[in-house]
Amino acid sequence: MPDLDASLPISKYHQVYLVLLEQLQEGRHAAGLPGELDLARDFGVGRITVRRALDQLAQEGRILREAGRRTRPAVQQPRRAGQVENAAATPLKGLLGNIVQASRGTTVKVIEWRVIQASPEMAQALRMDAGDKVRKAVRRRSTPAGPVSHITTYVPEALVRGFGRAELAGKPMLQLLQEAGLEAGRAVQTVSARQADAKVAAELQVPVGAALLWVRRLVYDVQDRPMQLLHGLYRPDRYEYQMEVSQVGAIDARIVAKEMF
Structure with missing residues (x-):
């Protein structure tokens, strides 16, 4: 994982979010994402920071988080005519x-x-x-x-x-x-x-x-x-x-x- 830059005008949680989003888009976590503690250690941030980034990814439908199961990428549905893009x-x-x-x-x-x-x-x-x-x-x-x-x-x-x-x-x-x-x-x-x-x-x-x-x-x-x-x-x-x-x-x-x- 890359080190986060504290001098950048962007929060640490959003830096974590952006890196994980890029990795998900490239299929790097097909078998499931590392746990919160592992991600916190890899990024050099607190667990709350990682959890906030994961929460945003979950809200956007990028990952699935279920109690007792490993966090995993959500299957992205093909876009339909009439959507924003x-x-x-x-x-x-x-x-x-x-x-x-x-x-x-x-x-x-x-x-x-x-x-x-x-x-x-x-x-x-x-x-x-x-x-x-x-x-x-x-x-x-x-x-x-x-x-x-x-x-x-x-x-x-x-x-x-x-x-x-x-x-x-x-x-x-x-x-x-x-x-x-x-x-x-x-x-x-x-x-x-x-x-x-x-x-x-x-x-x-x-x-x-x-x-x-x-x-x-x-x-x-x-x-x-x-x-x-x-x-x-x-x-x-x-x-x-x-x-x-x-x-x-x-x-x-x-x-x-x-x-x-």
Whole structure:
């Protein structure tokens, strides 16, 4: 567990909450969370602080807490149409070209590139079995003004055996998959907001708990098979997502990296 920073303008319980939330989203506690005493020791805080963080996760439906049983992750139900977050099917050819265009003039730091086991959420999205091998890539993209985005992608391991860290530093994942012979067909995208946890805050140079634009994008190939799950966190002062909808329903989506010199 990371050490908490007492100098940050955010309470210790909320720092614990943010770290545990990130871990739950990545499926790290599928067998159950450590007990309150163990978490308190790992974070270097009091048991009451840990309990408050767990209470918030339980209230949000992230975990299940029952007397006499180990605290465990709650199964997250798929979102339905009409909920607050807005999921849209986006044409990939235009979006792919825009992603490549937006990446020009930026630099990439590859933070993580490893094989993990698919969590239940990943498996459901990518139509795999929980525990199957998935390649996880974490990258930070920056402009001359500073960090813009923190992107985590999950791709079935069999699809990405032809490239590694060096290629990821130079090209967007979708472009690499296309060059490997895969043809993107469509994407279902959700745009919402998230708070920066300790790791993301350090990479994007924002305070822990800062509001960030959050994008979840599930990309399908032309046979309508999932090929990439993306979770992106973006600084709203350096990034925009623009969408134009015509009267006949066509959608033109554009990504804009603001230049803040």
